[in-house]
Amino acid sequence: HVQLVESGGASVQAGGSLRLSCAASGYIPSSYCIGWFRQAPGKQREGVAVFGSDGRKIYADSMRGRFTISGDNTQMTLYLQMNNLKPEDTAMYYCAAEDLATYQCETYMEWVLKRDELWGQGTQVTVS
Numbered sequence: 001h002v003q004l005v006e007s008g009g010a011s012v013q014a015g016g017s018l019r020l021s022c023a024a025s026g027y028i029p030s031s032y033c034i035g036w037f038r039q040a041p042g043k044q045r046e047g048v049a050v051f052g053s054d055g056r057k058i059y060a061d062s063m064r065g066r067f068t069i070s071g072d073n074t075q076m077t078l079y080l081q082m083n084n085l086k087p088e089d090t091a092m093y094y095c096a097a098e099d100l101a102t103y104q105c106e107t108y109m110e111w112v113l114k115r116d117e118l119w120g121q122g123t124q125v126t127v128s
Contacts, residue, residue, distance in 0.1 A: 023077050033105035052105035087127045089125060
């Protein structure tokens, strides 16, 4: 089973940038979907972006443009580059992964949000 550890969160001013990291260890399947999710205070968790083992990238509509997801297979790390941050981006950010066929990455966000997922500690992003 893969272990995931998020990092990179910080307090920044509106308009700033951050790069979040999600380090994976343990068993890494050959086909997988891995994604970023976030939960703001008092709000439901929402999907941000998904990265497939074949390199595909899927973004939630509201995240497209300012956020870029990428993966480094050698470092076994997932990244989320966030630019032009806004106060509404303030949230705890989490990553999640599953050994799935890459075509399933297209609906991975919806699938995860319907599950009783075991989330890690996350990394806090605060934009003021």
